[in-house]
Amino acid sequence: MPLYHDDDQAMLAETASQFMAEEGAIAKQLRHWRDRNCKDGFGHGLWKQFAEMGFTGMLVSEDDGGLGMGSYEAGIVLEEIGRNLTPSPFLASSVLAATALKHADDAARQRWLPGLVSGDLVYSVAIDEGAKHRPERIKTRAEKSGNGFRLTGQKDFVLHGASADMLVVAARTSGADDDADGITLFAVPKDAANMSHDAVRLVDSSMASHTKFEGVELDGDAVIGEVDGGREVLNAMLTAGRIGAAAEGVGVARGAMDMTVDYLKQRKQFGKLIGEFQALQHRAAHLYSEVEIARAVTMKAAQLLDGGSEKADLMASVAKAKVAKAAGLAVREGVQMHGGIGMTDEYDIGLYMKRDRALQEFLGDMYYHASRVADMSGY
């Protein structure tokens, strides 16, 4: 497979790009919901439109009513989401939760997938416990109770957790906190008793929650995959999610870079367009290079994952770290090269900086992933 879009993928990119630029545009979505202090942080109407476009269930298999596409195609949509800073539950629902549900039994898939595909429901995942991503350690416990389980613990950084109709929760059913084994994934519905959300607005205006489970009773049907055997599913979910977050980050980087390069061609100082100054040209050219490379490795990681390669996990971490570096540079240079205007709320460049910051943290920052690259490479 060559590393560029084939005809179908190019068409998808075209469609997604147009849709997101029109319907998902910053003024229409991000600013609109932010200025209304929306408690969900995104618009459900747009999510329905995502469904009409066939995006919501793109990773769901055709047998389950989806399009049966891969991580590469999801990346195409996510890049456009990133470019327009479109707030939506796509990453959490259609990538992370959908990947987990692939491993669920028929009953669970029939219960949860139609609502996802139709855009009626949104899901999220509850993985992190604390301010830094560290899924190697899971403390939240699910103890056997009758035919089911009793869930106790706290999860953090649950994307739009308070508005999700269902959370995929990683909990420990046996072993010690740091054990690889003994993890089980549960589908916890919104109305579960003894679950509470402390919803917080993040720097990028998105909503996340600290979610508490104080003896949440779950029946056996809530289990996704095998009891005690959830680590593998969790890892599959993380790999897909990291590549997805990287793809969205590439979009953020490209959006910020495009705005900045445009600005360099318009703003005059010292009687010249500032884009004529070599000091800025070289920085812009360096930035372009970094963003292109981040994009290439993200595409590569998705391709490896879709091809079932065992290198996908490594490349997912490379992609997540590289995108963090490149997108971080894009937003910092973006604000700086805009001069004073870049600091104003009225101009969008600052919104890119905020979104990038949140995405960088999600599912592991560049230090976490660079360290993983070292671990996986044996040093």
Added chain:
Amino acid sequence: MSDPDAFRADVRAWLEANCPPEMREPVRDEADVYWGGRNATFKNDAQKAWFEACRDKGYTVPEWPKAYGGAGLTPAEGKILRQEMSRIGARPPLSSFGIWMLGPALLHFGTEGQKQRFLNEIAAGKIRWCQGYSEPGSGSDLVSMQTYGEDKGDHWVVNGQKIWTSYADEADWIFCLVRTDKENKYQGITFMLFDMASEGVSTKPIKLISGNSPFCETFMDDVKVPKSYGEDIPGYVGQINRGWDVAKYLLGHEREMISGAGGGDRTSAIGAAMKRMAGELDPVLRAQLAMFDVDALAYSAMGEKFLDEMKSGKGHPAQPNMMKYVGTELNKQRHELMMSVGGSRALEWESEDTGGGKPSRNWLRTKANSIEGGTSEVMLNVISKRILDLPGA
């Protein structure tokens, strides 16, 4: 193309049968590289066998047409061959400026007669070429070059000086930029081909900070360059006075080549090898290596994407400048890290243990990567103008 799986299986079997184990080791020094040419000698039998097998199969230049000594592979087949060669760590059978630079220019601009003669010679490693572009006053601003060829009807008489001519003292022929019209800056340059043994050509090595001197000053003193070497074999490429087009085209390939050397074909993390060398890594050094590996592995994905795009005609023509810029900066960084991991041992300049100071000599040599073939600053200029379309000063 043929069935890719069948082709891959064929290639694997052929490599298994023809690539000696000694040729699957990383290149350690100059003697491990075979450059061909009139006076070439092989380091050992394995090197000879590997070169000859590839030459006979057309694998010194796999994607060139069969009529010119190649194997006529499609881009997709070429990619499979490269993947399979890199999978077993096979060394290139033949390294040559003829393959990387002159060949592509001849394929694009050459006459049929030139192709028949020169491409076949290049593919068979018979003639070693050097590149005469730079002059003492014309480096980054190459088009200001002054070496002059006076038109004498059926030949030119060339006078001037070139500098930084890599391996000029070992090369058989030179492809050389010569001014043939003093009035016209861009359209007054001719791209000439001539024998380094011609009367009036002399070379003088330049010693580099690495202590090695594979570079020369090249002097041309009343050198007679024929306008023709036979029927349909002009002594110049493209048109007279339009050599700048050829030079620019060729630089694109040069940059591709240098960026490849900079990391384009390296797909595994260096940290693991460094740890084996150092035993234990300082946590801060480990972190530096990990951040480097992120960049290097990402760049190798870019290398793959870049080649895929180039081969399919989807690439931006200035993209090689970006690859060159990033690849060479990464390669310098790689050697900085290797020096840090090597510690005091890497500083030894002459000892047997270090093969005569290889770590430090290689480290110093890489500093030229971001200068030769156009400096990093010049690459950034090109990216900002031609890709980002930023306004000129």
